[in-house]
Amino acid sequence: MDAGVLARADEAVALLRALVHLESPTGDATAVGEVVALLTATAATLPGARCRTVPSAGGPHLVVDVPGHGAAGALPPVLLVGHADTVWPVGTLDGDVPWREEGDVLAGPGAFDMKSGLVVALTALAVLAEAGLDRRPARLVVVADEEVGSSTGAAVVTEAAEGCAAVLGFEAPHADGALKDARLGSTRVRLVVTGREAHAAVDPEKGVNAVDELVDQLLAVRQRLAAVATEHPGTLLVNAGGVSGGGRANVVPARAEALLGLRFGDADVEREVLGYLEALVPVREGATVAAEVLSHRPTWAPGAASAGLLAAVRAAGAAVGVAVEARPAPGAADTNGTGALGLPTLDGLGPAGGGAHAVTEHLRVTSLLDRVRLVAVLLHTL
Known part of the structure; x- marks a missing residue:
């Protein structure tokens, strides 16, 4: 041969x-x-x-x-x-x-x-x-x-x-x-937040700030996933790879999003984290938050x-x-x-x-x- x-x-x-x-x-x-x-x-x-x-x-x-x-x-x-x-x-x-x-x-x-x-x-x-x-x-x-x-x-x-x-x-x-x-398993998730536009000075109370909502969501996500990583060492990597939203300082923004890259070394941790992200609820009345899975490769x-x-x-x-x-x-x-x-x-x-x-x-x-x-x-x- x-x-x-x-x-x-x-x-x-x-x-x-x-x-x-x-x-x-x-x-x-x-x-x-x-x-x-x-x-x-x-x-x-x-x-x-x-x-x-x-x-x-x-x-x-x-x-x-x-x-x-x-x-x-x-x-x-x-x-x-x-x-x-x-x-x-x-x-x-x-x-x-x-x-x-x-x-x-x-x-x-x-x-x-x-x-x-x-x-x-x-x-x-x-x-x-x-x-x-x-x-x-x-x-x-x-x-x-x-x-x-x-x-x-x-x-x-x-x-x-x-x-x-x-x-x-x-x-x-x-x-x-x-x-x-x-x-490692690999999942790419987009967190999408919607709010409501309004004039930032004339009637800001009529708006729902999607950027502020996203910031609060990301802080909560980071805290929760840090706890998971501490409880299960070596099984979870998280990277916030992109953040975008709004565009004008005088307008309450109606949309914001973040891209998360997740790596998993354990199938149970993978299920726990993805389940948590899918169940996120808004902090602000009138806002919505959704986790969109862009790609998913399971843990091998x-x-x-x-x-x-x-x-x-x-x-x-x-x-x-x-x-x-x-x-x-x-x-x-x-x-x-x-x-x-x-x-x-x-x-x-x-x-x-x-x-x-x-x-x-x-x-x-x-x-x-x-x-x-x-x-x-x-x-x-x-």
Whole structure:
């Protein structure tokens, strides 16, 4: 199998180069669609592969079913998860983050997060097919909106996971190359307060100040969530990421809002906090307050299911001379959903590198090829 990987090294780099040059910021349906079209054309070369797309406002999601081979072909499939969107706007290649090939390093917008992970998955499937080895069926799902919380992609992943035996995520690994066996839950909430406009000097008593109401609500929220974090150490992170409202000093403002970023390390704490926010009541008569969930990824806590899968990955790693470690990650991704469902899940199977979401974004070719070897053997032995 090692010879098959080396034979496809140039092809893998060429695919990554092509994917990176198709800049695909989240929300640009045309740009994301071009990436999905290239991925579809590549996947369609796999024997028996069936490709379909799921439309969304931000571009198509891709689902590819690849049949197994031999006795393992009748087993439940393994789900491979990735995304086509990046955080970089079109034009980044001509600006701060040009494509670079320097020795073992490849760099460019979206190369590390996570187009190289998609290359690993597709190349491993191609190597396996060429080798003719027994293997489970595989189902690859590539979502269009992961970078903003997968508001439409999450349902596609959940549906694709039905009937699957395990889930492998191809996001970037930890900085030292370790895999990710759990993730904090991530929820983005918008607190929206409405009041009533009035002249701030002539008849202020006729108004209901939405900005004042929001300030009082945020103070109460901060106090309550601080108490939760003290009672359950290490399970809750809160960030007030934006506040807006009103606009003129001589008008009592009728609307104000705040954006909250919440991270959870425990499902019970997640339920408690979200339930509290949904039940907020106004302080002022005539005001309203509502918590709108903008995106939600449930807590994926460490568990026996993922530990069992990790043992299989470590065995595959030993077979190809790659040491495999894993630990929880603070960032959220599409594997939060499958891990929270109790499916054996591991993430971070993209190649080692660094600089995700930064101008230093890069990966190492040797690590990319090591990941291809690891995933190919895993799909053969799992």
